[in-house]
Amino acid sequence: MPKIIRIPTPLRKLTNNEETVEVNAATIGEAIAELQTRFPGIKERLMDENGGVRRFVNVYVNEEDIRFLQNQETPLKEGDEVSIIPAIAGG
Amino acid sequence: MEKHEKPGGFMKALKCRECGREYPLTANHVCEYDFGPLEVAYDYDRIKASMTRAAIESRPQTMWRFRELLPVAAEPTVGLEVGGTPLIRADRLAKRLGIKELWIKNDAVNYPTLSFKDRVVSVALSRARELGFTTVACASTGNLANSVAANAAAAGLKAFVFIPSDLEQGKVVNSLIYGAEVIGIRGHYDEVNRLCAEIAGKYPWAFVNVNMRPYYAEGSKSMGLEIVEQFGWRVPQHTVVPMASGSLLTKVYKSYQEAIKLGLAPESKFKVHGAQATGCSPISAAQKAGLDFFKPVKPNTIAKSLAIGTPADGFYALRVMKETDGAAEDVSDDQIREGIKLLAESEGIFAETAGGVTVGVARKLIASGAIPADDSAVLCITGNGLKTLDAVAAHAGFTREIKPSLREFEAILTQEEKVGV
Numbered sequence: 435m436p437k438i439i440r441i442p443t444p445l446r447k448l449t450n451n452e453e454t455v456e457v458n459a460a461t462i463g464e465a466i467a468e469l470q471t472r473f474p475g476i477k478e479r480l481m482d483e484n485g486g487v488r489r490f491v492n493v494y495v496n497e498e499d500i501r502f503l504q505n506q507e508t509p510l511k512e513g514d515e516v517s518i519i520p521a522i523a524g525g
Numbered sequence: 526m527e528k529h530e531k532p533g534g535f536m537k538a539l540k541c542r543e544c545g546r547e548y549p550l551t552a553n554h555v556c557e558y559d560f561g562p563l564e565v566a567y568d569y570d571r572i573k574a575s576m577t578r579a580a581i582e583s584r585p586q587t588m589w590r591f592r593e594l595l596p597v598a599a600e601p602t603v604g605l606e607v608g609g610t611p612l613i614r615a616d617r618l619a620k621r622l623g624i625k626e627l628w629i630k631n632d633a634v635n636y637p638t639l640s641f642k643d644r645v646v647s648v649a650l651s652r653a654r655e656l657g658f659t660t661v662a663c664a665s666t667g668n669l670a671n672s673v674a675a676n677a678a679a680a681g682l683k684a685f686v687f688i689p690s691d692l693e694q695g696k697v698v699n700s701l702i703y704g705a706e707v708i709g710i711r712g713h714y715d716e717v718n719r720l721c722a723e724i725a726g727k728y729p730w731a732f733v734n735v736n737m738r739p740y741y742a743e744g745s746k747s748m749g750l751e752i753v754e755q756f757g758w759r760v761p762q763h764t765v766v767p768m769a770s771g772s773l774l775t776k777v778y779k780s781y782q783e784a785i786k787l788g789l790a791p792e793s794k795f796k797v798h799g800a801q802a803t804g805c806s807p808i809s810a811a812q813k814a815g816l817d818f819f820k821p822v823k824p825n826t827i828a829k830s831l832a833i834g835t836p837a838d839g840f841y842a843l844r845v846m847k848e849t850d851g852a853a854e855d856v857s858d859d860q861i862r863e864g865i866k867l868l869a870e871s872e873g874i875f876a877e878t879a880g881g882v883t884v885g886v887a888r889k890l891i892a893s894g895a896i897p898a899d900d901s902a903v904l905c906i907t908g909n910g911l912k913t914l915d916a917v918a919a920h921a922g923f924t925r926e927i928k929p930s931l932r933e934f935e936a937i938l939t940q941e942e943k944v945g946v
Contacts, residue, residue, distance in 0.1 A: 442722070445557070447557070480560075488559060497719070519723070520555040521560065522555060522560070522562035523725075523732075523734060524664050524714070524715075525734060525769050525772045525833055525836065
């Protein structure tokens with residue numbers, strides 16, 4: 435069941451410039467693991483040494499910040515769109 | 526001013542605040558390794574040689590008198606008249622708030638769009654032109670949209686501004702009038718911001734607070750540098766700064782540090798305090814709880830210009846308050862309106878809702894002793910009340926309407942005398 439991950443500009447070197455990637459994962463945590471399998475090195479860009487999402491990375495499922503959902507446990511269903519956005523913007 | 530032989534002028538590189546990796550001076554705001562914010566690194570030795578008090582004092586009264594600390598490579602081309610706003614001694618307000626010495630840095634009369642955002646925009650658009658952009662854009666709670674629209678119009682640049690669709694009418698009209706493309710997003714600012722981050726990744730535009738953010742944000746330093754100079758080349762003991770993304774607070778702090786480092790002001794202890802609206806207080810809530818990270822919130826406040834639930838610089842703002850031993854506070858919508866009235870009635874300054882937040886928070890911090898009554902404090906007023914009339918219109922009082930008749934006028938006077946007005 436494909437879900438769509440939008441890849442932010444700073445990570446596109448790792449995804450051969452793909453702007454979107456389809457995954458089959460059932461949660462955000464699994465989606466990041468799946469990305470890591472296909473694009474080695476991407477996980478350490480997104481996660482800190484304690485396994486949490488980095489301070490300056492915001493992750494959204496269908497426009498909602500995962501911190502208002504279930505963080506890395508947030509479930510994904512078919513057709514969901516995940517955006518990974520640098521936190522350091524705006525204001 | 527000396528000629529800049531180097532392509533970056535006084536800038537050396539963009540540098541990640543998290544890991545220190547350096548990047549070229551392009552339109553880029555994020556470290557590709559850890560998503561940390563990129564910041565402009567300067568050649569402070571050259572700056573120190575060029576930027577003496579005497580040199581600064583010989584220049585026009587605009588923000589560009591601090592040119593060396595503002596990140597453009599050559600001479601600025603946009604917003605040359607911005608800044609140089611008054612720092613006024615506010616004795617009547619000081620009395621009302623119970624403090625010995627109080628000052629207002631009044632960016633409600635900044636040029637041309639009546640908010641501190643003209644400072645950041647003049648830097649961002651000058652730099653955008655240097656980098657060859659012809660279209661500029663922003664995600665805004667209103668004031669930034671006004672400033673981008675106006676300054677882009679004056680510079681002949683095309684502008685797209687993105688705002689929450691429910692902004693105050695004054696702020697919407699103030700963007701439309703300059704001919705900018707105004708896109709109203711059905712959602713709060715954080716959603717506007719997220720969309721803009723995605724648009725910025727796709728279109729070759731200079732988004733002032735996305736890919737141009739390292740340059741843009743530095744413009745805020747000019748507010749702090751002006752305070753230092755107007756304060757007699759001293760850093761004030763206390764500065765109260767409103768927080769939306771937290772960027773202004775971090776840059777005021779940085780400007781104080783730079784003034785000391787460059788020998789423009791003597792080393793002294795100073796505290797930087799942060800002000801938020803209770804209806805959107807992720808940073809002040811974290812500060813009061815002693816945390817070094819914030820929890821995002823969904824904003825619900827009349828202070829729409831501060832309504833950022835996921836503040837980009839929240840983490841660094843918390844760090845600044847911790848390092849300077851500053852405090853944070855937040856105030857309710859009613860306290861914001863009271864703050865606006867208090868400032869207007871005691872000093873003749875009509876600030877927007879963010880100014881009401883700053884005054885209301887200063888009152889709380891003075892009452893709690895976080896700002897001792899014997900000290901002196903500067904309040905940063907960042908925007909003009911004429912833009913947020915909706916917030917106070919029903920609370921400002923009412924007009925007494927009479928026929929053009931002396932008898933009717935005197936009846937009002939008599940009535941007022943009876944009730945002791």
